[in-house]
Amino acid sequence: MRVYGVTGWKNAGKTGLMERLVAEITGRGFTVSTVKHAHHSVDVDQPGTDSYRHRTAGASEVLLASGQRVAIMQELRGAAEPTLDELLARLLPVDLVLIEGFKREAHPKVExxxxxxNNPLIAPENSTIRAVASDTPLELDLPVFDLNDTPAIAEFILHEVGL
Structure with missing residues (x-):
């Protein structure tokens, strides 16, 4: 599976860039899935729903299905957080998986x-970063794109992964 990341510090524009890249790349006819790392506790379920009641009763996994989407919630219950490779193995096949976060993993990334x-650049210390998308001009030994030039960034990523 082809994977490419978007990384950066908090408030760097990662999520907005991810959103624009998904729209741009799917608009070109490719299928895209995403993986987002959260450093804080996250709960996509709501108290009072049947699925929430199943989980809090002790279910290890709850699969919620409707005519519009399927959601699988898995409780770690003290187990280690799955690795990126383990998470990727759970996804259905697509043309490209875009990964937000996971800055220390080995996949190629745009920062x-x-x-x-007011955060330092990660790129000078991280060889997995292949380009930077910035709101200000930068002098680097890597390609630097305007943070809002989504078509150019998408083209770079697609070329990098061979699509």
Missing amino acids: AFRAEA
Whole structure:
């Protein structure tokens, strides 16, 4: 499966870039899935729903199905967080999986960078970053794209993964 990441520090524009890339790449006829890493506790279920009641009763896995979507919630219950490879193995086949976060993993990435966030660039210390998408001009030994030039960033990623 072809994978490519978008990484950067908090408030760097990662999620907006991911959203635009998914729309751009699917608009070109490719299928795309995403993986998003959260550093905080997250719950996509709501108290009072049947699925929430199943989970809190002790179910290890709850599969919620409707005519519009399927959601699988898996409780770790003290087990280790799955690795990125384990998470990718759970996905249905698509042309490209875009990964938000996971900056220390080995897959190739574009770094989102906003000057106003006042964070250092990750790229100089991380060889998995192949380009930077920035809201300010930068002098780097990597391609630098305007953070809002989604078509150019998408073209770069598609070329990198051979699509």
